[in-house]
Amino acid sequence: MPTRRQFLVLSSTAALTSLLPEAPASAADATAQPYASYWHPATILDWDPSTDRDARYNRSTVPLARRVVPARPANAHAHTGEARVQALVAYAPTSNNPAQGSLDMNYYATNYWQYIDELVFWGGSASEGLILAPNPTVTDAAHRNGVRVIGNVFLPPTAYGGQIQWVRDFVRREGDRFPVADKMIQVARSYGFDGWFLNQETAGGNAQLAADMRDFIVYLRRSGLRVIWYDAMTDTGSVSWQNALTARNRMFFEQSDEMFLNFWWSTQGLANSAALARQMGRSPYDLASGVDVEANGYNTSVDWASVFPEGKPHTTSLGFYRPEWTFKSASSPADFYARDNRFWVGPNGDPSNTTSTAAWKGVAHYVTELTPITSLPxxxxxxxxxxxxxxxxxxxxxxxxxxxxxxxxxxxxxxxxxxxxxxxxxxxxxxxxxxxxxxxxxxxxxxxxxxxxxxxxxxxxxxxxxxxxxxxxxxxxxxxxxxxxxxxxxxxxxxxxxxxxxxxxxxxxxxxxxxxxxxxxxxxxxxxxxxxxxxxxxxxxNPVMTPPAAPSAVQVEQVSRTDATTVSARLTWTRAAGAVRQYRVYKWTGSERIFLGGTTNDAYFVPAIPLTSGETAQIEVEAVSEAFDVSPPARIALTGTP
Known part of the structure; x- marks a missing residue:
């Protein structure tokens, strides 16, 4: 058992309370706040999007954008087409994570997507849930920027509540099927994200369990979803971090799209890993060398030369564990943005000039930025x-x-x-x-x-x-x-x-x-x-002469009073015809429009509508095109409950 803080501990509820306050179950019942989804291996088998009343609010609708290398990249030192960047990010606690944002500016608003290839929606805890689907908001933003989003499976060490039976339940077969994998495929397709990160750290397995896990990966990938394997479980079923691609974990890597290498890698270990990947007919950039930045961010000591040797091709890809340090350590939004800029771009704050005596020169020093701006409008x-x-x-x-x-x-x-x-x-x-x-x-x-x-x-x-x-x-x-x-x-x-x-x-x-x-x-x-x-x-x-069509059939699914002057509401509607960038929701007072929120979806939870008991308000929903042309509003009357 390693002496470092375990992967799972960093995703526990207690470790994340500074990101977003938890709401008690009674508050969820009172406001009908939809939350991001999570399960244990047994509970996901009962999941059905037609009966889960939060499922409609958890769907991302933004397709994955195509990205290209700029005609004039900013930094001549950075490499193109070599190392990729994974970011393992925890946005909120496993439970009580509002599906569609909240009324709080303090949030890790990821916005250096140009340097990220995949975002893993990190989280999970033994007491709450082990299989996490990402918020649709995260997937929407990532896809608009051409970044894949990966859900997380976290099977924890026994010291932190892990149970080997959960692993057996996870890979249980029914004939030639894996029921949990079938549900994970259904979740990803229903919610619109791209794959799963598998982090199996529970001790007590054997070679048969390892073989079952390998077969589970094969089955899951046949669906077209991406699978990223974390370097923990080995071919014997034991948990033994290799910090490299070795004979002990190659059986999982060869069936996965990528593998995240544990943090204690060495120069020789990465070189050997890259060589073995090539011998297997795989790209060494399907291996991500893990860097744990959760505690110290850009003050973390990293052997950059092992991953990015000067004057040579990159050795492997790079995997950042918890880059939201830039937010969690910040004193204000301005401080967060300054820290985020330094993390991704370097101390000079200029991606074209990353020359510095600082050890942390920014990702822009090594990896060429990508742009998703490839189609009109x-x-x-x-x-x-x-x-x-x-x-x-x-x-x-x-x-x-x-x-x-x-x-x-x-x-x-x-x-x-x-x-x-x-x-x-x-x-x-x-x-x-x-x-x-x-x-x-x-x-x-x-x-x-x-x-x-x-x-x-x-x-x-x-x-x-x-x-x-x-x-x-x-x-x-x-x-x-x-x-x-x-x-x-x-x-x-x-x-x-x-x-x-x-x-x-x-x-x-x-x-x-x-x-x-x-x-x-x-x-x-x-x-x-x-x-x-x-x-x-x-x-x-390319301007159009007609605005987008309005949404139709606006329905109020539920209204809940939050205080004497405010209610919350679940709204649904039928999508407008044609391409729509987002829908915006307003309250019309008779003299002004008050913005209440927006979504790319056809369902939105409005957390706060000014409305006293007995008052009737007009709610308007309009479609907004990619060029920000606006439809006529669809309207529905809403009466405040006692």
């Missing part, structure tokens, strides 16, 4: 998926703090890369002045030369109808702001000009570039004095 409001307020087209519609990763936009590819000489402008994400959502892009400073703020790597085929749009505003004086669109080696410079105390939308036709591929979007700030500019939206679209 592309529109971003720089919405990070949490905020202090929520704005719609420049008007604040809610002053309630919130988190909901389903509403997160694709954020800038490069955070932050500014070219120019002398003093440069400083880009940042601003929660105080959003245009649409909870965040806007802010650029401040007094540049001494023309500064180019590189924002988005794209691969967008332009048509005769395509247009570029930008919504921005500045303080007093000329904005001195230009948009720079790059088509291969050619640049198109668009002067945004004018003085704008209010939000201003500018549209530029791109038909002259029909057939060309837009590869980059930047903003140029010209010298001449102080600059304060807010950018609320950037988009490249």
């Amino acid at each position: 592309f529109v971003t409001n720089f919405n990070t998926g949490h905020g202090r307020k929520f704005a719609v087209n420049g008007t604040v519609r809610s002053t309630q703090a919130w988190n909901n990763l389903s509403l997160q936009d694709v954020l800038p590819t490069w955070r932050w890369s500014v070219t120019g000489t002398g003093t440069k402008v400083v880009p940042s994400l601003d929660w105080d002045d959003p245009y649409d959502g909870g965040t806007a892009l802010k650029i401040t400073g007094s540049p001494l030369s023309a500064n180019d703020v590189r924002l988005f790597a794209t691969s967008l085929k332009i048509t005769g109808a395509s247009q570029f749009e930008i919504v921005h505003r500045t303080g007093t004086g000329p904005s001195r702001l230009q948009a720079v669109l790059r088509f291969g080696t050619a640049e198109k410079v668009l002067d945004l000009g004018g003085v704008s105390g209010a939000w201003r939308r500018s549209v530029f036709p791109l038909g002259e570039h029909s057939g060309a591929t837009l590869t980059e979007i930047s903003l140029r700030v010209l010298p001449g004095g102080p600059v304060t500019a807010s950018i609320g939206r950037i988009g490249v679209t």
Whole structure:
């Protein structure tokens, strides 16, 4: 038994209470709050999405986006097409984890997706559940960025409540079927995520149990789901961390898509692992060398040269255990974003310049960023998926703090890369002045030369109808702001000009570039004095003349009073025809619309609707297209309960 803190202990409820407060069972009954799903091997056999009233609220609907390497990657030192990055992240306790976000800005809003290939939804505990399906919000955000999401199976050591019978139940056969695997396949397909991470750390097994586990993996993978194996159980059925690919664990690796190597690897052990993977006809990048950053984040000591030897191909891929340290250790949202930037990009805060004497140079130093911006339309409001307020087209519609990763936009590819000489402008994400959502892009400073703020790597085929749009505003004086669109080696410079105390939308036709591929979007700030500019939206679209169709058949599934002036409600509706990015829910007061929340789904739990006893309110649900065109609202009356 290793002396390190076990994999499972770090996913226990007690270890996660700072991420999201638990609600007692009575509160769940009172508000009908849907929660993310979890099971033991025996209880998952009884799961049926048609009878689980939370199942509809746990579905992700965003397809996995295609990603490409930028035409001009930021960092010449980083490698392309070699090491991948896994992130094992715990967002909340195993139980009482709200399915669709909550009214709290304090949340690990993952937003450096460009460096992540797979996100494992970490968690599980003996007392609560061992098989965890990810929140749909996490899957929505990850898929929009081209990142696969993997559910977690955690079979704990006996010292922490594990029971060998649970492992036997997990791999139990019925003829040529594995009933638990069948249910796991059903869960993943119903909820829309991509596979399962198998972490078997329970002692007491034998060679037969190991063979059954291997066959279980084979059966599970036949469904098309991805399987990641954690280096713990060996071919004898014992638990013995190899910290490498060896003869003891190769039987599991050869049947899995990937294997996460335990944290105590060595230079020679990784080299031997890579060599053995190749002998097996596998890529060494199907092995992820584990790095435990839960306690110290970017202060963790890592033998980077073993994974990423200088001047040579990467040895293996990389697996981060608990990178949400950047959130858990932070004192404020601004501190979280500063720590997250340093974790992924390095101490210079610039993915194009990772040269540093610091041991932790950031992931951008080693791994080339990827972009999911490969098809029209592309529109971003720089919405990070949490905020202090929520704005719609420049008007604040809610002053309630919130988190909901389903509403997160694709954020800038490069955070932050500014070219120019002398003093440069400083880009940042601003929660105080959003245009649409909870965040806007802010650029401040007094540049001494023309500064180019590189924002988005794209691969967008332009048509005769395509247009570029930008919504921005500045303080007093000329904005001195230009948009720079790059088509291969050619640049198109668009002067945004004018003085704008209010939000201003500018549209530029791109038909002259029909057939060309837009590869980059930047903003140029010209010298001449102080600059304060807010950018609320950037988009490249083929505009349509008709808005999306409205959803229909809005139903109130349940209303629950939370206090004298507020109720919660479960709402469902029939999806609008055509492609829809998200649905937004409002209360209409007769004079204003109050934003209540949003989802990509056709079911949404509204946690707080201002409504006194006996009052009747009009609830509106509208469909929002990928270009943020909005449908007419579908309406339903809601009367406050006593």
